[in-house]
Amino acid sequence: VxxxxxxxxxxxxxxxxxxxxxxxxxxxxxxxxxxxxxxxxxxxxHKYSTNNFIVGGDFNIVCDEWLDRSLSKIQSHHINSFLHIFCLDFNLIDPWRLVNQLHQPFLWFKLDRSAKSHFDFWLISEPRGCICCTCYICLINN
Known part of the structure; x- marks a missing residue:
């Protein structure tokens, strides 16, 4: 309801x-x-006009099937169309991927380590006049 x-x-x-x-x-x-x-x-x-977004989390999808998943059957870049259209619609970029274009930071691992993926990421509004120079991904142990 x-x-x-x-x-x-x-x-x-x-x-x-x-x-x-x-x-x-x-x-x-x-x-x-x-x-x-x-x-x-x-x-x-209390109203503020903004086009600035920060979206982050565990998307359970990869941005690029070839780059962001181990054991992928894809042999070249294969961008996820849903995520790509979402980013285009809201003018979002992955700042980490811009700085680290070919790095593979796998953060999810199958228990036996036979497969790994990268589907936890942050998307931000594309900066105007700003260049991202440094961006890190690290694991936090509880």
């Missing part, structure tokens, strides 16, 4: 205290969905 940000109920959710954003994990017909809802501010003094 959808009744605005406050009325959405799901398996797990996170929200701000003012009801301006909500991220919810839903299960629909045995499929998990991430639903993000943003409700804009009502007061003009």
């Amino acid at each position: 959808w009744c605005g940000v406050q009325g959405l109920v799901g398996e797990t959710h996170r929200k701000d205290n003012l009801g301006h954003w909500l991220i919810c994990v839903l299960k629909v017909e045995n499929t998990f969905l991430f639903l993000c809802n943003v409700y804009g501010y009502n007061k003009l003094s």
